[in-house]
Amino acid sequence: MTQIQRLKEIYQLLWQKAYSKNEIIALLEPKVSLRQLERDLIDIKNSYLRPTEELLEIPNGKRMYYSITKRKTKKRKLNFDDFCIYDLLLNSENEVLNKKFDKQVLFFQNFKKALFETFGEHQNFVQKNIIYKTHFYELYQDETFIKNIIPIYKAIYDEKYIQVKQVDFDATGDNPELRSRNLKLKPLKIIFHRGDYFLFSHCKQNYKIFEIGQLMDVIILDKSFTLPNYQAVFEQEMSNRFGVSNNINQKLYDIELEFSESTGNYISKMKWHESQQIKKLPNKNYRLTMRCGINRELGGWIFQWMNNVKVIQPPELINIYQKIINSIHANNQKNNRLESINFFNKG
Known part of the structure; x- marks a missing residue:
């Protein structure tokens, strides 16, 4: 029996009822020493429990009994910002965003961990760190993006116009005619592309794509539009482009x-x-x-x-x-x- 298999068996025993150390050893095959069992219990407590579980130590006379049960915690009420951040992390798991939104990331990671029913095998793979991510082409330290992403996400969800104070350069292909202040946009879709986030929008009778970090001082306006009306246009516009940059003209x-x-x-x-x-x-x-x-x-x-x-x-x-x-x-x-x-x- 491997260590993972033994830990899984102990975990399943303790879910059924409380056992003393000697009772656990008697049920295991092959047998383990008392010292090994104590190390196993520490490993289960520190590394192998789901976020919703806890290992109880129950004194009974001179003996200590052990049991696993659901942790009693207050349910955290999710808000709109949380859903936005989870959506971003599902797409990119961006390192900078992980540090910025550490509380939401922790909840998100715990949620992912709970999806694995065979907890021991999953933990073993995670601890090996077999896959390394380079973060190449990944958004890096952009405070303007951090400020913009939630109001833009909310505006699209609520089908509201946004106003942008100005456009700071253009990562997709210069839009010099849009340097004016207080630009009004219909925000239609957030695009995750090459490790960065872009906004597909309707502006001055044209469809424009901006890197979200280029938009200065985004505010949501009361004016509404009907988002589903633009889905077909979005799909056609994306098929006309190579990536997200503006084309030189309307020709294909x-x-x-x-x-x-x-x-x-x-x-x-x-x-x-x-x-x-x-x-x-x-x-x-x-x-x-x-x-x-x-x-x-x-x-x-x-x-x-x-x-x-x-x-x-x-x-x-x-x-x-x-x-x-x-x-x-x-x-x-x-x-x-x-x-x-x-x-x-x-x-």
Whole structure:
């Protein structure tokens, strides 16, 4: 019998009724020493009980009896903020959010732990720490996001407009026309993308996506809208984009890229866009085709593969790609100050 199996058996015994140490030893097979049983009881108490359970020590004459029972605790009343935070953590389990909302995280972790009926086996896996998370591309120390997320979440739930004092830069593709103060938006959907949170919204007769940390001083307005009316628009708008960045125009393009054999084999296992088609070529390279707009995220994604990718079509994307290569080369030849230039602005 392994340690986990023995702890599980002791746990099940103590749920049935109270036992003394000698009675527990008599029921176990194979037998264990008194010292080993005492260590097992400490392990059960410290590591293997559910949050709703406790190990009782019941004196009876000269003997001590042990039993496991449900812990008597006051039920914590959940509020709207809690549900918002649980929703965020279910998607990302972000390290920064975990530290910021430590009380809610503890409740959330206990809830997850209670989902496992075979508690011992689960605890053993958790303690091994077999899977390591890099937190690469994860939102990091953004206090503006922390301030914004609950009012935006609440506004979407209640189908209310929000007002934004100003937009601080734009992570999705510059919106210079939206620098004005007191911008009114219909907040339609929160998008979790590349470890960060974005807001899909209706603004000035257009649909815009903002990184939530870019929106300054968000307040909820009394004015209402009907959220379900925008679901189809949201789905169509997302299918038109590569990721969440703004497209250069309203056109959709037939994108065709060729990847080297090793890189193509890797990208063929991933989902990049709902329209993607990936085919292995006779020369062992891979061809990826998809139909979507051209935007900054598409350009950056292509450059990620360095010299293992070639843009086949459309001509518009080839021209932008070459223009960026020329600009990179020029930057490396001069000692000029870098400027924020977006080659994917509307043209």
